[in-house]
Amino acid sequence: MKWNELHSDACPVARGLSVIGDRWTMLVVRECFLGIRRFDAMQSRLGITRHVLADRLRTLEADGVLRREAYQDRPVRYEYRLTDRGKALYPILVSLIDWANAHVPLEGESAVTLLSRSTNQPIAPMLIDRNTGEDITTRTVRAVMNEPVPPQDG
Amino acid sequence: MKWNELHSDACPVARGLSVIGDRWTMLVVRECFLGIRRFDAMQSRLGITRHVLADRLRTLEADGVLRREAYQDRPVRYEYRLTDRGKALYPILVSLIDWANAHVPLEGESAVTLLSRSTNQPIAPMLIDRNTGEDITTRTVRAVMNEPVPPQDG
DNA sequence: CATATAGAGTTCCCTTTTGGAACTTATTGG
DNA sequence: CCAATAAGTTCCAAAAGGGAACTCTATATG
Incomplete structure (x- = not known):
């Protein structure tokens, strides 16, 4: 392919x-x-x-x-x-920045930090479900495929 | 480069x-x-x-x-x-799925949907700041760079 | 024994994409 | 006239990707 x-x-x-x-x-x-x-x-x-x-x-x-x-x-x-x-790509970009800052370390501090405009403090991004308010993780969410596919779990 | x-x-x-x-x-x-x-x-x-x-x-x-x-x-x-x-890539993947389902339409319905395990309903992902509880958007957050923008020679 | 299947790769060859640098085109300013 | 600005194109070599066949260890079958 x-x-x-x-x-x-x-x-x-x-x-x-x-x-x-x-x-x-x-x-x-x-x-x-x-x-x-x-x-x-x-x-x-x-x-x-x-x-x-x-x-x-x-x-x-x-x-x-x-x-x-x-x-x-x-x-x-x-x-x-x-x-x-x-503009709707913003959550992807923010999640990427958060992941990279945490998991792809660089000597010295990161060159880009995201600050809250209200507090001027670094933000701690977190994905939640707007409907339930629950944190979105592999444990609170499952992926269903319209076509069947083998078992799961990470 | x-x-x-x-x-x-x-x-x-x-x-x-x-x-x-x-x-x-x-x-x-x-x-x-x-x-x-x-x-x-x-x-x-x-x-x-x-x-x-x-x-x-x-x-x-x-x-x-x-x-x-x-x-x-x-x-x-x-x-x-x-x-x-x-596993920490999950928020990126979820944001990507959410974006694609909304913005890269396919004839017919999407083959992967994310369901809440508690309600069995599709989730509506939303990024918030864990510290303030605020929604993360370009309006509530700003990016600051530690070094002034690299003009190629530095 | 010969043969077939399974499964994680590797090798070979050809096509597509990327990297680097120079060139194009339209217009302003000295 | 010559230089500068700015958004691209063009050309060519190098790197990455696509396709298919092949390797290597081991089990199962006839």
């Missing part, structure tokens, strides 16, 4: 990754969340090749995660902004 | 993605969360090439996300299980 065929896979993990699971893609999204909107700024900050950046921006736009907007004419130049679909 | 250099990047997004941001990697992790532990089972379920699967398993083990365990001798055969570090 080829990577590109995942887009129509039955599993949402596969479909999600077909959009954001490519090398560099989530880093481009990170730039957008940080307010970086322009090609050259992204390129020099990320150290990605222009070639690949152009491809990622095109793909993210096609998938409705970013939208391209002219910010000047003569010559016309475009910048990239998150759509609502793109 | 090359992808592999991200591992020592200052940004936790980059460091996190250096571990799980490769093609196929999170799909392998998904299999583990579903209780699939063996090479051949993963290979046939994912449709990934054996070649790439072997590489991903090696890398995930090296990064401490999976551990390889012999489940029989003569001939010795190994299976793969999530470590604590791997």
Whole structure:
């Protein structure tokens, strides 16, 4: 199977990754969340090749995660902004930051910390179920597949 | 810059993605969360090439996300299980599923749904700050960088 | 004995993607 | 005229991915 065929896979993990699971893609999204909107700024900050950046921006736009907007004419130049679909990636990004800060240590402290705007203290992200208020863990939640699949447990 | 250099990047997004941001990697992790532990089972379920699967398993083990365990001798055969570090990826996976179910639609219903074990109803994942109880959004949280944004030469 | 199955990989070869650097195009400013 | 800005493209070599066959240990079958 080829990577590109995942887009129509039955599993949402596969479909999600077909959009954001490519090398560099989530880093481009990170730039957008940080307010970086322009090609050259992204390129020099990320150290990605222009070639690949152009491809990622095109793909993210096609998938409705970013939208391209002219910010000047003569010559016309475009910048990239998150759509609502793109903004909805925030929980993934926050969970990733939290995981990496805890589990992919770097000498010295982490260069990005998330602070609560109300307390100015670092946040401790936690996933809960809006319906029940319960913490979401492998013990409180189970995955059901519409097609049957072998046993489970982590 | 090359992808592999991200591992020592200052940004936790980059460091996190250096571990799980490769093609196929999170799909392998998904299999583990579903209780699939063996090479051949993963290979046939994912449709990934054996070649790439072997590489991903090696890398995930090296990064401490999976551990390889012999489940029989003569001939010795190994299976793969999530470590604590791997289990800590659950919020990322759940957020990804939630995002894809909402934003990467498929004809027909999604093949994987997450149900609360207490109510048997689909869950509605929501990220909150354990400290304040506040919902985590771009409006309630801000990212601060310890070092001023790297302008490529530093 | 020969053969078949099981299961975790490896090897080989070809195609696709990525990395690096230079080039293009439109326009302003000296 | 020449340089600068900025969003891309183009070209080529290197790395990663896809497909299929093969290895290696051991059990089971005829």
